[in-house]
Amino acid sequence: MAQPGPGDCVELHLYSNGYHSDIGAPAEIFPEAHPLRRLFPDARSFLIGWGDQRFYYSDGTDLLLGLDAIIPPSPSVLHVAYNAGPASVYLGPNDDLAIGVSREGATRFVAYIDRALVLDETGAAIRTSDGKVIGRSAFLRTRGSFHLFNVCNQWMARALRAAGVDVNARAAWLAGPLIRQVRKSGRGGCAALPASAA
Numbered sequence: 001m002a003q004p005g006p007g008d009c010v011e012l013h014l015y016s017n018g019y020h021s022d023i024g025a026p027a028e029i030f031p032e033a034h035p036l037r038r039l040f041p042d043a044r045s046f047l048i049g050w051g052d053q054r055f056y057y058s059d060g061t062d063l064l065l066g067l068d069a070i071i072p073p074s075p076s077v078l079h080v081a082y083n084a085g086p087a088s089v090y091l092g093p094n095d096d097l098a099i100g101v102s103r104e105g106a107t108r109f110v111a112y113i114d115r116a117l118v119l120d121e122t123g124a125a126i127r128t129s130d131g132k133v134i135g136r137s138a139f140l141r142t143r144g145s146f147h148l149f150n151v152c153n154q155w156m157a158r159a160l161r162a163a164g165v166d167v168n169a170r171a172a173w174l175a176g177p178l179i180r181q182v183r184k185s186g187r188g189g190c191a192a193l194p195a196s197a198a
Contacts, residue, residue, distance in 0.1 A: 002102040003164065009190035010106040012163065014156070014182060015047070015088040016095040016175040021156045022049035024084025029106040035117060035125040039138060040082045047084040047137075048113065050155045052146035053077045056139065057129060076146045077128055078116060081137035090132040095179050098189025105164035112162035116142045153178045 002008070013024035027043045030036055036046055049056075053075045081087035088096070101109070118141040120126050131137025144150065157169035157178055166185045172178035 002104045004100040004102045004105075004190065004193060006194075008102050009100045009193055010103055011190045012099045012101060012106075012109070012160075013084060013088075014095070014097040014099060014160070014179065015084070015091055015093040016097075016179050017091045017093050018095075018176050019174060020049065020051070020091065021153050021175040021178055022047050022079070022084075022088065022091060023156060023159060024048075024088065025106075025109065029103075030110055033123075034110070035119060035123065036080055036113075039080065039125055039127075039140075040136075043082045045084040047079075047081040047087040047133075048159075049079040049152065050076060050116065050142065051079070051152040053128070053139070055146075074146050076142050076144050077139040078113075078142045079131050079137060079139055080125075081131055081133045083136070087133045087136060090137075095175075097179060097182055098191070099160070099163075099165060099182060099187045100190045100193060101163040101165065101187075105162075109159060109163040112159050116144060118142060157181070 010029055015022045024045050024047050026045050027037060056077055056079060118126055126141040127138045128141050129139040131139055151173055153172045153175050154169045157167045157172035160167050165182060165187055167181040
């Protein structure tokens with residue numbers, strides 16, 4: 001897959017609190033009629049996360065609920081928030097990692113999101129609940145089960161792989177190892193490219 005280069009760089013942001021990770025993506029990489037743009041038409045970017053439905057709805061402090069999430073397989077949801085940077089505050093992130101990808105990579109990232117989403121008969125995303133950022137986010141129905149071998153950070157690693165970032169999903173059970181893999185890959189934001197490349 002093409003690497004970001006002159007005139008061909010889209011910047012994603014990986015936000016993490018050490019346990020969970022979300023990804024920020026510019027709204028413009030999604031087609032105008034995309035379900036996420038229909039959901040938040042004025043958004044400049046989206047903050048996207050994936051996880052176990054019951055645990056994601058909770059405040060994250062119930063350890064038994066967390067254990068129940070990984071055994072047995074359970075329903076998943078996508079969490080989408082309006083404007084990634086300000087919305088990431090809900091995570092209490094200790095990492096905000098800019099990642100440059102090519103436009104081809106960005107297109108593949110959008111296709112990965114599309115494969116996860118369940119849509120209604122009008123092509124709209126199916127909202128299952130209000131999200132973590134009051135008035136600016138929603139939980140959406142998705143395909144795929146959450147379980148011990150498919151946790152949120154592994155899902156995120158696969159999203160990054162789709163975008164062309166060399167990470168290993170099996171080694172990304174927690175957010176910390178995922179962040180370290182991305183840093184080791186040498187990927188920086190578009191501003192880190194030579195001046196002619198951004």
